[in-house]
């Protein structure tokens with residue numbers, strides 16, 4: 001419950017993994033929390049749905065019973081170059097597969113049970129600060145002592161606040177599109193495969209209920225060159241990799257239409273905007289090639305909670321909260337993002353992808369170093 005003046009301790013914009021797990025931590029600590037999500041749960045999201053093992057215990061501490069979903073454990077990585085040559089690696093830490101439909105909804109239910117007030121179908125249209133935060137939403141105006149922005153890769157607020165990445169010209173790190181399917185396909189449950197094609201890559205791995213997630217990232221240019229037709233692009237471009245042709249022609253598609261998002265950017269972002277703590281993709285997105293955006297999103301929520309808790313207890317000032325959070329975020333993630341951006345640059349071009357994969361294969365220590373550097377530790 002907010003206080004007598006209707007001021008919540010914490011207001012969170014965006015109910016993905018970052019926002020929901022932050023809400024749960026704040027509610028557990030006894031704070032009044034309101035969270036706004038523009039969609040209605042449960043809903044699907046474009047995401048490869050492979051979560052690094054570093055997050056397993058954190059999710060269980062948040063109250064998610066992962067065993068109940070019998071999530072597949074994944075410890076083998078298979079990469080193919082554009083021509084379909086296969087390179088196999090082991091994943092030192094590994095991960096597990098679960099759909100966002102199931103996971104986000106489970107966290108949503110947990111948050112409600114812990115007393116978080118969740119306004120679904122509600123879009124935040126602006127957040128301003130003047131001693132308190134004022135959130136303008138499609139359901140009215142709300143006030144809080146702390147505000148967190150967990151609104152993902154690109155939202156109306158990014159555009160409204162003219163955040164740097166929304167005004168940059170298209171280059172090698174922005175303007176991507178993502179496409180996802182859930183499919184029925186016989187694929188080893190311990191393996192994640194990443195199949196390259198010109199200017200993109202497509203991942204496949206198992207999730208709950210003997211289903212596979214098939215998800216790819218490519219440039220907006222690629223789609224444009226195929227008359228903005230996803231089907232045409234898949235048949236003419238993705239299927240040039242024989243591994244992808246086999247999957248697409250043998251799988252049973254479980255969606256009527258593919259799920260797609262555009263304007264994805266991996267450019268650098270600020271961790272605090274207008275005194276709002278940015279968490280998850282809103283603070284910086286890692287390329288899916290490095291497969292760890294979900295863990296980074298939840299870990300950022302944990303870093304934010306530590307500072308929010310100190311601020312609300314009166315142990316630090318707002319300025320300290322912002323500075324400490326930014327410093328901790330950068331210490332934890334800057335290197336990973338840098339590696340992610342540079343690995344991304346090497347993919348997409350037929351020759352550089354093949355050379356890079358062959359080098360990784362010949363030098364297992366290099367492969368292990370790159371894979372480890374893009375994964376974090378248990379938090």
Ligand SMILES: Cc1cc2nc3c(=O)[nH]c(=O)nc-3n(C[C@H](O)[C@H](O)[C@H](O)COP(=O)(O)OP(=O)(O)OC[C@H]3O[C@@H](n4cnc5c(N)ncnc54)[C@H](O)[C@@H]3O)c2cc1C
Pocket residue numbers: 013014015016017018019036037038039045046047048049050051052122123124125150151152153155156157177178179215216217264279280281282285286288291292293294295297
């Ligand atoms: C193609 C692709 C594949 C990927 N594969 C993987 C993978 O296999 N493993 C992995 O770990 N990561 C992967 N990622 C990254 C991962 O999806 C993200 O890092 C993760 O979803 C970030 O979580 P989040 O909570 O920050 O944002 P999100 O999950 O995007 O949540 C943001 C929420 O905010 C809501 N919202 C936005 N604006 C507003 C507003 N104004 N008001 C109210 N609500 C709002 C949105 O509806 C959304 O629900 C992939 C990304 C892409 C693009």
